[in-house]
Amino acid sequence: MDDLQSLEEWVAPLLEKLTPKERRKLARTIATALRRRQRERIADQQNPDGSAYEPRKPRSQAGFVRRQPMFMKIRQAKYMRTRAAPNSAEVSFMGRVARIAQVHQKGLRARVQSGGPSYDYPQRELLGYSEEDQRFIRDMVIDHLTL
Template sequence: MTDFEPIEQLCRDLLLRTAAPERARLMRSIGREIRKSQSDRIAAQRDPEGAAFAPRRPKSDRGNKKGRLRQQKMFRKLRMAKSLKGGGNADEAWVGFGGRASRIASIHQAGMSDAPAPGQPKVRYARRILLGLTEAERQRILDLILAQLASR
C-alpha cells in the first residue's frame, strides 16, 4: 500500500461525481502535462526510476570514428509532439506513441530484436523504458486533480 492510495481513492470517488465535460478537460490537461514530462525525461536519457538509458551499442566495424548521429541523444524524434501524443476524455488520460514511432518505441521498451534497415541482420536492442510514471508525475497528477476539485 502506497502513501497515496487513500488520496487516490478519494480523488477517484470525487471525480466520478463531476460532470463529464469538466472531467474530460481535466483528463486532457493531465495527458498534456504527462506527455511533456515524459518528453523531458526521454530527452534527459533517463528511465522512470531515474537510471540512465543503456548506451548505444558500439560500432566495431568502423574503427574509433564517431559519426554525428552517434553523438546526438537517442530518441530525439520519438519525443516530438508528432510522435509522442497525449490526451484524454471523460474516462481516461493517455500518453503514447503514434504511427511508425509506436513500433520503434515498443521494440526499445521491451528490448526486442529488429533489423535497423531493410536487408540488414536483426539486432537485439537494449531494454530502454521510454514510458512510465515517475513518483513526481504521480504527485503532479494528484495535485492537478485536487486543484480542479478545490476550484469547484
C-alpha cells in the same frame, strides 16, 4: 496494491462529483502535462525510475562519432499522442514510431535496417509512470477541484 491503483481509488470519489465534460477537460490537461514530462525525461535519457538508459552500442567504423542523443525525433510532440476521455488520460506513440518505441520499451529483437541484421535492443522505458508522476497528478487534481 500498486501506486497507480491507490491513486485511482483516492481520486475516483472526487472525480464523480464532476460532469463528464469537466472530467474530460481535466484528463486532457493531465495528459498534456504528462506528455511534456515524458519528453523531458526522454531528453534526459532516463527510465521512469530515474536510472540512465543503457548507452548505444559503439559503432565499429573508425572515426564515426554519434553526436545526437537517442530518441531526438521520437520525443517530438507530433509523434506522442495524447488521448483524453471522461475516465482516462493516455500518452502513447503513433504510427511507425510506435513500433520503434515498443522495441526499446520492451527490449525486443528487431532489424537494424530493412533487410539488414537483427539486434537485441536493451530495454529503455520511453513511457512510464513514477512516484513523482503520481504526486504530480494528485496535485493537478487538487488544483482543479479547488478552482
